[in-house]
Amino acid sequence: MQDSTHGRNVLNMIQEMSQPVQPETLMAAIEESFGTGAKFHTCSIQGASASDLIEMFIAKGKLNRDETGIHFVGCGCGHH
Numbered sequence: 001m002q003d004s005t006h007g008r009n010v011l012n013m014i015q016e017m018s019q020p021v022q023p024e025t026l027m028a029a030i031e032e033s034f035g036t037g038a039k040f041h042t043c044s045i046q047g048a049s050a051s052d053l054i055e056m057f058i059a060k061g062k063l064n065r066d067e068t069g070i071h072f073v074g075c076g077c078g079h080h
Contacts, residue, residue, distance in 0.1 A: 020069030
């Protein structure tokens with residue numbers, strides 16, 4: 001069984017990127033950083049794939065996807 005990584009680690013990685021990133025490039029960066037098939041969790045989800053995590057963050061307004069790619073908007077997570 002693989003360990004689960006908190007989704008804020010992915011948000012931090014995206015926040016550090018200076019420009020919007022294309023979805024395919026982002027998925028490759030997540031895989032490189034966290035491993036192939038990595039699972040993620042947040043306060044509201046458990047066992048999410050990278051693509052599920054990104055879609056959740058977009059739906060919650062933490063990330064934005066537009067014609068330039070995916071970029072960080074903000075993090076409302078109460079964790080310190």
